[in-house]
Amino acid sequence: MKAFVMREVGETAIIEKDRPEAGPMDAIIRPTEGLICTSDCHTVHGAIGEREDLTLGHEVVGVVEEVGEAVEEFEPGDRVAVGAITPDWNSAAAQRGHPSQSNEALGGWKFANVKDGTFAEYVHINDADGNLAHIPDGVTDHEAAYTADMLSTGFAGAENADIPMGGTVAVFAQGPVGLMATKGAELLGAGEIIAVETVPERQELARHYGATHVVDFAEVDPAEAIMEYTDDEGVDAAIEALGADETLQDCIRVVKPGGTVSNVGYHGDGEFRHIPRAEWGVGMSEIDIVNDLCPGGRVRISRLLKLLDEGRVDPTKMTTHEFEFDEIQEAFEMMETKDDGMIKPLIHF
Amino acid sequence: MKAFVMREVGETAIIEKDRPEAGPMDAIIRPTEGLICTSDCHTVHGAIGEREDLTLGHEVVGVVEEVGEAVEEFEPGDRVAVGAITPDWNSAAAQRGHPSQSNEALGGWKFANVKDGTFAEYVHINDADGNLAHIPDGVTDHEAAYTADMLSTGFAGAENADIPMGGTVAVFAQGPVGLMATKGAELLGAGEIIAVETVPERQELARHYGATHVVDFAEVDPAEAIMEYTDDEGVDAAIEALGADETLQDCIRVVKPGGTVSNVGYHGDGEFRHIPRAEWGVGMSEIDIVNDLCPGGRVRISRLLKLLDEGRVDPTKMTTHEFEFDEIQEAFEMMETKDDGMIKPLIHF
Amino acid sequence: MKAFVMREVGETAIIEKDRPEAGPMDAIIRPTEGLICTSDCHTVHGAIGEREDLTLGHEVVGVVEEVGEAVEEFEPGDRVAVGAITPDWNSAAAQRGHPSQSNEALGGWKFANVKDGTFAEYVHINDADGNLAHIPDGVTDHEAAYTADMLSTGFAGAENADIPMGGTVAVFAQGPVGLMATKGAELLGAGEIIAVETVPERQELARHYGATHVVDFAEVDPAEAIMEYTDDEGVDAAIEALGADETLQDCIRVVKPGGTVSNVGYHGDGEFRHIPRAEWGVGMSEIDIVNDLCPGGRVRISRLLKLLDEGRVDPTKMTTHEFEFDEIQEAFEMMETKDDGMIKPLIHF
Amino acid sequence: MKAFVMREVGETAIIEKDRPEAGPMDAIIRPTEGLICTSDCHTVHGAIGEREDLTLGHEVVGVVEEVGEAVEEFEPGDRVAVGAITPDWNSAAAQRGHPSQSNEALGGWKFANVKDGTFAEYVHINDADGNLAHIPDGVTDHEAAYTADMLSTGFAGAENADIPMGGTVAVFAQGPVGLMATKGAELLGAGEIIAVETVPERQELARHYGATHVVDFAEVDPAEAIMEYTDDEGVDAAIEALGADETLQDCIRVVKPGGTVSNVGYHGDGEFRHIPRAEWGVGMSEIDIVNDLCPGGRVRISRLLKLLDEGRVDPTKMTTHEFEFDEIQEAFEMMETKDDGMIKPLIHF
Structure with a gap:
């Protein structure tokens, strides 16, 4: 064969x-x-x-x-x-x-x-x-x-994010897994879904799949933009769907104390991923960092x-x-x- | 007054x-x-x-x-x-x-x-x-x-660790919070509790509070010692009770896929904490990293x-x-x- | 005033x-x-x-x-x-x-x-x-x-029902709380939502709010109809939105082993509600019966x-x-x- | 053979x-x-x-x-x-x-x-x-x-009871499963364990396995005795380890709003088990009734x-x-x- x-x-x-x-x-x-x-x-x-x-x-x-x-x-x-x-x-x-x-x-x-x-x-x-x-x-x-x-992967990103009904979610990157994480967040009752993406066609698909707001990381610092958009409250959950160090850090930066960072990105290189200590609340912010295969x-x-x-x-x-x-x-x-x-x-x- | x-x-x-x-x-x-x-x-x-x-x-x-x-x-x-x-x-x-x-x-x-x-x-x-x-x-x-x-803090370290009854836990550092995390793990039905500590009086207290095995980090690499002790299976949960980068990394190294790292250490300095990418399963190991105040x-x-x-x-x-x-x-x-x-x-x- | x-x-x-x-x-x-x-x-x-x-x-x-x-x-x-x-x-x-x-x-x-x-x-x-x-x-x-x-009540009925994404739910009664339980199940990613109702206007609203199938209890025994519709598998979750003994019993009858009965009905009269012993798996079916105010x-x-x-x-x-x-x-x-x-x-x- | x-x-x-x-x-x-x-x-x-x-x-x-x-x-x-x-x-x-x-x-x-x-x-x-x-x-x-x-069964009774550390549990019946539910509650960090039993040898074993108080149902109404003992607050969790209708009802009677009734009794006869409607909070008490095989x-x-x-x-x-x-x-x-x-x-x- x-x-x-x-x-x-x-x-x-x-x-x-x-x-x-x-x-x-x-x-x-x-x-x-x-x-x-x-x-x-x-x-x-x-x-x-x-x-x-x-x-x-x-x-x-x-x-x-x-x-x-x-x-x-x-x-x-x-x-x-x-x-x-x-x-x-x-x-x-x-x-x-x-x-x-x-x-x-x-x-x-x-x-x-x-x-x-x-x-x-x-x-x-x-x-x-x-x-x-x-x-x-x-x-x-x-x-x-x-x-x-x-x-299965994209939805798991949303399922693990512990999104409250009507809660606010940020999804970093709108490749196919990120798009399905966006859709998963919508299917699980998120109130507001912020998609981070720069490619216009992917931004458009993100909106189709439920994004209520799009942040173009090529134009603004996405973490800052999300904090501003949420009146400095941050989001209930952030989903990493890229597999990059910076994006994972941004997830931690934009999640409220007590919120969840849900990783479905495949982190393919580098020795470490970095947790920003201050935004992690010096280890006492009650932010969970979870992931799934x-x-x-x-x-x-x-x-x-x-x-x-x-x-x-x-x-x-x-x-x-x-x-x-x-x-x-x-x-x-x-x-x-x-x-x-x-x-x-x-x-x- | x-x-x-x-x-x-x-x-x-x-x-x-x-x-x-x-x-x-x-x-x-x-x-x-x-x-x-x-x-x-x-x-x-x-x-x-x-x-x-x-x-x-x-x-x-x-x-x-x-x-x-x-x-x-x-x-x-x-x-x-x-x-x-x-x-x-x-x-x-x-x-x-x-x-x-x-x-x-x-x-x-x-x-x-x-x-x-x-x-x-x-x-x-x-x-x-x-x-x-x-x-x-x-x-x-x-x-x-x-x-x-x-x-309250030490026990929370154990409560958040999602320890199965009869499961295996490692507690890094046996200061007062670590000792109470050890005791908390015992109170929550852990089957095996590995305490990481070098001070003899603290090792002794750890055993009093329920540790079933002690690893002296001054004599051996603690992550290696724990993997060896568990026949390379690792532990169901690891509790960080020190607040150090290296200790947090070791927690991730010794936890089984699907296990939990529970932080109660106060991470007082440094810009970042480091997640070892490979041991984190390239972001797909289903290891949760949680913490509490x-x-x-x-x-x-x-x-x-x-x-x-x-x-x-x-x-x-x-x-x-x-x-x-x-x-x-x-x-x-x-x-x-x-x-x-x-x-x-x-x-x- | x-x-x-x-x-x-x-x-x-x-x-x-x-x-x-x-x-x-x-x-x-x-x-x-x-x-x-x-x-x-x-x-x-x-x-x-x-x-x-x-x-x-x-x-x-x-x-x-x-x-x-x-x-x-x-x-x-x-x-x-x-x-x-x-x-x-x-x-x-x-x-x-x-x-x-x-x-x-x-x-x-x-x-x-x-x-x-x-x-x-x-x-x-x-x-x-x-x-x-x-x-x-x-x-x-x-x-x-x-x-x-x-x-708040209707959605809670769905939130407590522990519905897996793509899972199957039955919602008994489509008054306003039941209708919102139906909508809640949809918002939480249910795959199939069976609404039990006889009033045509309410049936129509149920479909609007996400019901994928309607069982008219005036025409068929609803528990039997649901078992038949699900090829005798039963549903992952059943939501009681009426407050009646018979309806609660039917919920237990149609839920799979390991499923959830979520009550949001106000049970206003009678000394007891009845759990059918055999369908409850003689107390070993792993069916949870939960409720909310x-x-x-x-x-x-x-x-x-x-x-x-x-x-x-x-x-x-x-x-x-x-x-x-x-x-x-x-x-x-x-x-x-x-x-x-x-x-x-x-x-x- | x-x-x-x-x-x-x-x-x-x-x-x-x-x-x-x-x-x-x-x-x-x-x-x-x-x-x-x-x-x-x-x-x-x-x-x-x-x-x-x-x-x-x-x-x-x-x-x-x-x-x-x-x-x-x-x-x-x-x-x-x-x-x-x-x-x-x-x-x-x-x-x-x-x-x-x-x-x-x-x-x-x-x-x-x-x-x-x-x-x-x-x-x-x-x-x-x-x-x-x-x-x-x-x-x-x-x-x-x-x-x-x-x-496995007795401990499951305790594991499913969602006992908070330091919380209060009642275990109805101290046969072997009930005794192990008592021990399970102790192993999971219960603060107070009330064992319901009349046989002196079993009462003694219950104390050995962690019961902090014993109620003899042959001498007092156990639900009343438990409410009195807890200053009318009730218990966080009640475990049914007998398989009788009356005992299950008593569990519901003594659990606080928001608490858990965990059944491990084998309910071998009768068409129904009875939920006392008023004590169940007319279906809005947030008491979970769970069970396990x-x-x-x-x-x-x-x-x-x-x-x-x-x-x-x-x-x-x-x-x-x-x-x-x-x-x-x-x-x-x-x-x-x-x-x-x-x-x-x-x-x-």
């Missing part, structure tokens, strides 16, 4: 690979639609170290091709979605309430990390009963592909699909470009540079 | 002051026993800026001398304890669940900060009904004085008094020295250097 | 009363718009016992006429909203996180219970700083009047006003009738019978 | 059965010590319906005899404990945070319910990696046997073993009698009547 792989750090290609096989609890799916994630680019640049001919990708939906003998909930032909994170559900971390951290830190992240990813003609799914979800008839494959990571699992993905089915969110507005699978390298290269205003490229298999 | 004050940064003295007066909701109490806190030393050294003739101290118990006309629960002659933090209970922050942050960051901290502290013959208490607590007959003034800050208020202090009344904790083991009020300057100077193994000095009024 | 009172059980009238006076922390407001609540009817029928010439009403907005000397946040002329529940913020219950239960069970409920209510030319507000909220320019008095009880206070009401200001909800669609203050008796009588499809009558002062 | 079974409702016997076999994720263990539970008696009396030759028992520890090919954490010869509840960890309910409700209500309860129980020479364990736990060297088999149900799983059991290993609790004081496996019928009959002051009988295999 064909697979789009990272040959080594810095080099990608479509190559031939053996088709994966399903163990007793596993499934093999045939992707229909997928999305490229900026973190695939990080991976190719070496963010998680060297890999050899590792299949890339973690956002797809597809059709079940084969299931292991112990799989009860799925059968060949089923239309299914699968999370970017596929936990081991009986691991100690999952029993502790942190399935994404199965077995080791970030251990639920298997695709394109510790095993082949999803950009191939056939994809192996561990614990199919625990990690697949049926796609309702009313949801397209295109829509469903967004549940794998963008909806994209929740996965059948229940999670099914609930996200339900929101799509009821039309509560339309993530396809983030799809700026479409490609066939054999054009994936071109899509991947555009994603690196965000050329032509790319937000999310859709891959047809 | 006599008051022990900070004349200016770096200088203390006992001076004469006017006796405070009670507004309609306030009370005036006459202290009987008090404790000096290391943070009084920080204050004199300028940690919160310049002050002129500000009365020091925030840990006392005493007898009610006078109450305002709207006070309903207390009357002259009552033996009472009072928290170091005396919130404005109808403030927005209190309604948001963060009374210690009344009106502004750390705004519930009034004693020896924005108004005269407790080392005087008479002490003003705002919102007496909300902030005083009756001392049960079975509790001595000496014991009760520990509720103001040491029990000593909870106050009638309900809180009453519950702590109940624990004393039932003999669940004996904080007086931390009292290494005793002084009369007119010797307070000597006590204060010893507290700065921790001379003679001082942990907590008790002041008799 | 004129006041609409309950002369005794079963009898109402507009009478002359002395204008109330403000203590140091209080305010007097002059109502502009008010709403009649079915619970006013219960009161007149004796639900809380005999009262003599007690002013009725607990849902109004108005203009500040006078403030006590200790009031800092409000001044005469301010447009303000006030919760139906006006807690004592320094009470033990408030410190425990339950301000509506100040001093005694339901003790925050003062209007038309332990003191004169809001249907008068001047209304006394205890703890003005804690209990009033400024109305933003973009919000009408008519809209703002809904924050006092309908929004309308949250009040400046922070709560301000957040609700923010949602109105951002256009997140339009409660005025529930206003079916309007009356002048001197017609209030007529409005009150219609409210008893819900004649002419009355949902909420608006009173102009 | 020999197994102690329920031949049909009302009849037990030791019979010969085929030894169970392990599927790929399962294990077979050879019990060493077990405990009889009152719920075994309920089962024989038909509480869960008819069963034919079903092996009884759900509380044992033992040695691993055989593991399936996919089992990674255990191997033959390991000393292991196992929860009474053995969830399917990838089930939807487990993903929702309720593993004990796997697949259906109470679905994690498999032993002596939907499959053979533990009173046999060999016992089948589903999902061995998820459900077994290694017994530390410092813990005896006798002690460890208590983790299966008594510690004995948490199981490797992490849970390991944490309980840690508490045993550190000597935080000695459950063996509840062992009043000891029997060999071939005397189990006699033990079982005594358990029905609680003859000779039986609390828990230990079975040696």
Whole structure:
């Protein structure tokens, strides 16, 4: 079968690979639609170290091709979605309430990390009963592909932010995860959502997804602008959706005492992140700094699909470009540079 | 009346002051026993800026001398304890669940900060009904004085740490707050409590208060030692009770994915605290970093008094020295250097 | 001044009363718009016992006429909203996180219970700083009047229901509180909202406020219909917004193991409510049964006003009738019978 | 192999059965010590319906005899404990945070319910990696046997009760589960623990496990006595550990507004449980009524073993009698009547 792989750090290609096989609890799916994630680019640049001919990708939906003998909930032909994170559900971390951290830190992240990813003609799914979800008839494959990571991660940013109904939230950066954090804040009853972004198309999407005010960080200091906008009260919650030191610091600067900083940004470089001591209230401000790795699992993905089915969110507005699978390298290269205003490229298999 | 004050940064003295007066909701109490806190030393050294003739101290118990006309629960002659933090209970922050942050960051901290502290013959208490607590007959003034800050802050360190019953906790530093965090972890059902400390007397007290293992940071790297002791699993929760950058970093290093870092240390200097990026799981480890400013208020202090009344904790083991009020300057100077193994000095009024 | 009172059980009238006076922390407001609540009817029928010439009403907005000397946040002329529940913020219950239960069970409920209510030319507000909220320019008095009880109670029904994003909720009864519970569930990210109601106008409003499916209890057994609709899985949460034994039982019947029954109905009669033992999993189903008394206070009401200001909800669609203050008796009588499809009558002062 | 079974409702016997076999994720263990539970008696009396030759028992520890090919954490010869509840960890309910409700209500309860129980020479364990736990060297088999149900259920009663540090708790009934709820309340920092019990030996044990006050329900009305003892304030939390209607009602009667009723009693008969409407605050008291089915799983059991290993609790004081496996019928009959002051009988295999 064909697979789009990272040959080594810095080099990608479509190559031939053996088709994966399903163990007793596993499934093999045939992707229909997928999305490229900026973190695939990080991976190719070496963010998680060297890999050899590792299949890339973690956002797809597809059709079940084969299931292991112990799989009860799925059968060949089923239309299914699968999370970017596929936990081991009986691991100690999952029993502790942190399935994404199965077995080791970030251990639920298997695709394109510790095993082949999803950009191939056939994809192996561990614990199919625990990690697949049926796609309702009313949801397209295109829509469903967004549940794998963008909806799950972005919404988690809002869920963890402990937003009171009618409260005020700032969302730093309006890439696809930030846009879904903005939408998540709206879906969770925020009263005021301040989006920090400079790209006009992303500002516009942010407003579409629920932002009530936009701060352009290229024109003003965003922390100052947010404090001014909130009459120096600050916000109940700030969501970091970029993965940068400065942005994390700004989150701490704009949150009220007792508020929450919720990180969903992938902090890919640098030895440290910095907590500004004074704004942190010398360690006594009651500001929580929390974070998450994209929740996965059948229940999670099914609930996200339900929101799509009821039309509560339309993530396809983030799809700026479409490609066939054999054009994936071109899509991947555009994603690196965000050329032509790319937000999310859709891959047809 | 006599008051022990900070004349200016770096200088203390006992001076004469006017006796405070009670507004309609306030009370005036006459202290009987008090404790000096290391943070009084920080204050004199300028940690919160310049002050002129500000009365020091925030840990006392005493007898009610006078109450305002709207006070309903207390009357002259009552033996009472009072928290170091005396919130404005109808403030927005209190309604948001963060009374210690009344009106502004750390705004519930009034004693020896924005108004005269407790080392005087008479002490003003705002919102007496909300902030005083009756001392049960079975509790001595000496014991009760520990509720103001040491029990409330130390226990909060454990309460916020989200310790599962039978879980594993590391407590960094075994000063009085750290010792009470250790005891708090024990009182909340921790299975294993690792105390980090080098002073032998404090190590011994830590074991008395529930530590099941002690790591001497002068002999080993504490983070490495804790990881080794836990078979590289790490701890469910780590409590920072020192206020140092390195210690906070170590907390993040030893906590399991999905665990909690609970800060109760007062971080008095430096522009930043540092989050080690890799150990923080590049922002996706699901490690929460939380903190607290000593909870106050009638309900809180009453519950702590109940624990004393039932003999669940004996904080007086931390009292290494005793002084009369007119010797307070000597006590204060010893507290700065921790001379003679001082942990907590008790002041008799 | 004129006041609409309950002369005794079963009898109402507009009478002359002395204008109330403000203590140091209080305010007097002059109502502009008010709403009649079915619970006013219960009161007149004796639900809380005999009262003599007690002013009725607990849902109004108005203009500040006078403030006590200790009031800092409000001044005469301010447009303000006030919760139906006006807690004592320094009470033990408030410190425990339950301000509506100040001093005694339901003790925050003062209007038309332990003191004169809001249907008068001047209304006394205890703890003005804690209990009033400024109305933003973009919000009408008519809209703002809904924050006092309908929004706060209905939304609390949803907030307490612990609804997962994309989860399934059933809301029993679509009176004004039930409608706002439906809207609250939508605002909190429910995926599917099943409204139980038989009156066509209320069914239609339920759909407007977010119901995705309606069950007509006059045509089918609602518990059976909900189980069938959810493929025998049941719902994540059920909200009781009627106050009837049978409805509460149905909530328990339709909730999944591990789900939540959230009561906001006022259970006005009968000695007991009944928990069906088998459906409760013989006490081991992990179904929580929770409830709430309308949250009040400046922070709560301000957040609700923010949602109105951002256009997140339009409660005025529930206003079916309007009356002048001197017609209030007529409005009150219609409210008893819900004649002419009355949902909420608006009173102009 | 020999197994102690329920031949049909009302009849037990030791019979010969085929030894169970392990599927790929399962294990077979050879019990060493077990405990009889009152719920075994309920089962024989038909509480869960008819069963034919079903092996009884759900509380044992033992040695691993055989593991399936996919089992990674255990191997033959390991000393292991196992929860009474053995969830399917990838089930939807487990993903929702309720593993004990796997697949259906109470679905994690498999032993002596939907499959053979533990009173046999060999016992089948589903999902061995998820459900077994290694017994530390410092813990005896006798002690460890208590983790299966008594510690896990009793402690859960306290954990769910949301007890504030220093708060007040009432525990209704001091059978083994109630005693462990009492101990759990102590381990979680309760300030005052009121045990309701009439049997002198159980009263004494209750005091040993942390009760600070005992109410003898045979001499006084327990709800009245508790209200009087708490100066009419009531308790922060009440734990039901009997499974009776009257006791559950009393819990609601003695809990403060805003408090919690935590049920761990098995309510074996009657169509309904009754909520006293007035004491429930007409549905607006903010009293939560919660419950639990004995948490199981490797992490849970390991944490309980840690508490045993550190000597935080000695459950063996509840062992009043000891029997060999071939005397189990006699033990079982005594358990029905609680003859000779039986609390828990230990079975040696």
